[in-house]
Amino acid sequence: MTNCIRRIGVGLIIVLSALSLEVSAQTSVEENNEEPAKDWFILDPTTDNVQGTSVEKAYSTVLKDKKSKTVTVAVIDSGVDIDHEDLQGKIWINEDEIEGNGIDDDKNGYVDDRYGWNFIGGKDGNVKEDTHELTRVYVDLKAKYGDKEENKVKKKDKKEYQYWLKVKKSFETDYNKALEQYEFYAKLHKNIKRYNKLLKLYLNVDSLTLDDLRSINTNDSTILEARNWIGIIFQNVGENPDFDQLDEELGEAEEHFGNQVNFAYNTDFNPRTIVGDDYSDPYEKGYGNNDVKGHDPSHGTHVAGIIAANRGNDLGIKGIADNVKIMVIRAVPDGDERDKDVANAIIYAVDNGAQIVNMSFGKSYSPQKGAVDKAVKYAESKGVLLIHAAGNSSKDLDKSNNFPNRSYEDSKEEATNWLEIGASAWGENADLVGSFSNYGKHTVDVFAPGVDIYSTTPDNTYESFNGTSMAAPNTSGVAALLMSYYPGLTAYQVKDIITKSARHFDNLKVTKPGKDDLVDFKSLSIYGGLINAYEAVKMAESMSIDKGN
Structure with missing residues (x-):
């Protein structure tokens, strides 16, 4: 299930509250009545008075006049509108595959995968809705x-x-x-x-x-x-x-x-026959189709824009990374994604050159976790960074499940190439943490902007969404920025930089998600901070100088 919350007007929520309805996280609203700048998530607290990622500050200072290399970020999601005006030139293209000829030209097991792959489709169409796990x-x-x-x-x-x-x-x-x-x-x-x-x-x-x-x-x-x-x-x-x-x-x-x-929750509903795979085999390969848009690519398009929207075209928004390609992998329906598809999506991303994988989805059950763990270990062995949204249930992940995760089944080992991200808002006050965001002192690494995030949506439109689904690509964008300008960095080094350079707040008390209690912000995650592109870039620059690069 995508970890995203569509904006719904304040008026409706007040009405429903007055009628004593328990409002689901799916219909949550922005954290307070103020309206931040649409690009607040890339701005800086000192110069712009919002708790953004300080991306613009990094570009105008440390990265000014520096050269970069292209980085590929795989977006495993609901699909992406690859024709969006603000994503032109930002979509990964499999140059070894001839589009539309019905042949697996590069012999990677997927026919006509020019822009990525769809693991929830078959020869006769695509899965739209699906059940919860x-x-x-x-x-x-x-x-x-x-x-x-x-x-x-x-x-x-x-x-x-x-x-x-x-x-x-x-x-x-x-x-x-x-x-x-x-x-x-x-x-x-x-x-x-x-x-x-x-x-x-x-x-x-x-x-x-x-x-x-x-x-x-x-x-x-x-x-x-x-x-x-x-x-x-x-x-x-x-x-x-x-x-x-x-x-x-x-x-x-x-x-x-x-x-x-x-x-x-319909026990008689099973759309899997559309795919045509042997669902009992979690390690089966080669199923699916090449439709990377799907029936509603809103969520994936929004995620892709946060990472990669064109920074120089005077349209819409500025994405975080300026030299990045989005590899589109569709595996998330309107419902819960399936472990088999998640595992194959990760493997596809790794095999086709992605350096970062963004996963803005999650669920509470994982019956084929072993297959996903195997894929995560494969990504780890290939030095690919995995970034996952912590979820929108206002839960402590130290006590609740949110799959996939970094912990390997029946083992005390954990993936070293994993970042789990909670969602933050723009103001330095008690509402800094998104009221919907999951958290965890031992499970969530850091927080990133995830409230009122304005980004690309299908058919050349733009909308504001809330969710850890938005916090994850903010982090993926910063990771891509680091790998692009400092290509010598490993996935583990990028993870280390992002966590160690996080912005901290001395003695800041925030409202605990799902509660009325005030708690120390630092108690809600492992590293107790917000991602900070400017400080991350400074740290990467220092490491580069130390190595004589």
Whole structure:
């Protein structure tokens, strides 16, 4: 599942809060009411008064007039709009592959992989929606245990049976919660739309005002009910609510939770037949197709723009790295990605020359973790840096699962080429950490900008998203910057520089994600800081000088 949160208007959240709805992280809003500069994530706290990455400061000082080499960053995601105006010249091209000839020209096992590969597609189309991994685990274990009583379970299966009971409880709880939210949003959406239209007709006005509501004097129960519903909007949003915007946002919320019920938690839904692989074989290669856009490349396009949007074309935004190519690998549907696809995506990236792999996705279960671990070890052996989003559940990853991760299954070993990234906001105050962000003193390395990040979206558009999905590519962009201007650096050295050069805040107390408590910012990650491109570049420059380069 992509670790991204679409922006939804403040008004809607206030209304839902007033109606005592538990708002999911999927509909979270920016951390406070201020609006930062659209490019705040590349700016500097000293000169711009925002907690950005200080990328612009690095370019205007240490990197000024320096030469760089091209770095390839693989973006494993939902797909990327490779035709976007602000990504022109920034998409990796497999020069050894002739486009559209139906032949595996470079004999890498993938036919016509000119711009990358799609592991969730087949000859007849692409996977759009998919289930959560929890659902898939639930279905598999239910087939084995169903309603079997514990005293009838074989001794060798006792441990798995206990796991089944845990999975069963989690699935039923999550499904019922999604169903409840779907029904609530559907009812709210229908009523607000219906009653807004009804009152406008009753009052003969083009748009409703608070005075209009106050003028209603009737015993008609339907009109009074309509007045009560619409009154909630005025009471919580103010005297000038945008009903068109509310209608759009409520529709999005209804659709989101509808997808949860109809696809993510639907035990009868299985889109995998589209791919046509042998799903029982986690080490199978060569399946998929070359459609790197997919049906909705919004998330991947946004991620790619943060890393690589053209810095010199006076369009849209400036990406972080100025000499970078994005290798597009599609493996993330509307639902949870599958371990097999993640493993193959990492291997594809490594085999085709990526130096950095950005992974802005995650899930709570990983039944084929062994296959992913093998791919991570392969990337580690080839010196490829893996950067992963910590997730948007406001959870402590020291106590909760978020896969993939750096820890190897059934081992105390950890990948040395891994960075786990939490999301930060722009102000140096209690709201510095994104309220949705996962954290962990022993699991999350550092934080990076992930609130109100403005970047590329399909069809030459731009939007602001929130999420650790945005924090990860901020880090990948800085990593690419370092490798580009200091090509002698290894993946481990880049990781070391990024973590050691992080910006620290003495005694800063921040709101703990998901809580009202104030905690030390440094307690939320291993290195206790925010990525800082300027200091990272200075450190890399110092290392380069020491080596006589």
